[in-house]
Amino acid sequence: MSATIIDGKAFAQGKLDETYAEAQRLSEAGWAPCLVSISVGDVAAAELYVRNQRKYAEKAGVAFEVRNYPETISLEQLQGVLAGLNADPRVNGIIIQRPLPAHIPVKALQKAVHPLKDVEGMHPSSIGNIVYNELELGPCTAVAAVEILKSLPLQTEGLNVCVIGHSEIVGKPIAFLMMGLGATVTVCHHMTRQVSVHSRAADAVFVAVGKPGLVHGEMLKPGAALIDIGINRVEGRAVGDADFDSCAEVAGWITPVPGGVGPVTVSTLMNNAVRATRMQMDHYRATFAAAE
Structure with a gap:
């Protein structure tokens, strides 16, 4: 296998350490x-x-x-x-x-x-903030997937990105988040003709459709990043939407399932909870501050 396997658990732990430090500061306040x-x-x-x-x-x-x-x-x-x-x-x-x-x-x-208090990032105003590139509390899975990609040695400005899946909570937010970072984004869905034509042209591919083994190695550009967000049960084990073995032979980076996007999603939820606490503290202080 040539791809670098992205350790979601280690990535999540790093985020949790930062979140814990901020939570302690808020608790002291x-x-x-x-x-x-x-x-x-x-x-x-x-x-x-x-x-x-x-x-x-x-x-x-x-x-x-x-x-x-x-x-x-x-x-x-x-x-x-x-x-x-x-x-x-x-x-x-x-x-x-x-x-x-x-x-x-x-x-x-x-x-x-x-x-x-929308730590899931699913209130219409939270989704709207993504469209306006004013992210506060974003959908956890979408934010987690984009954060993983941002950690790779790839320049997001001008990056060709293919998002396979256009759900309201994952695919569409990822597309807007990546556009906000300057990427050129193609979104594929169940009516897209020849998905592989789009995925092979991409420097990074996100897949989140709930179909095990949908993406194969021949659908990827050599050296591309593959962020597999799918989680499926096949013969009693968890697998993603990508055929891991064939994709790992072609991709430059790949997230495993389990142990990839999943842990980062939960750490993002906790980060959102702490971020929301900070926002509420600031809101209460501004609203009820004594007039000078």
């Missing part, structure tokens, strides 16, 4: 970061994610509170819960765990979270 997790219905479905988030929160110096609600709760009741959390200065971030019951639309809950 009386603003200890606190993240609240909201689960509805089948708690077991999200248990692994919640446990992983709690572990990372401890490393980042972020208090982590889990709140579980019965499947019978209504959308209006949940919106009321979120309104209470929005108004509570002790709560600095809110994360909505998936899956949700069919009668609870996730977008309605994401819109109900105050933008200053």
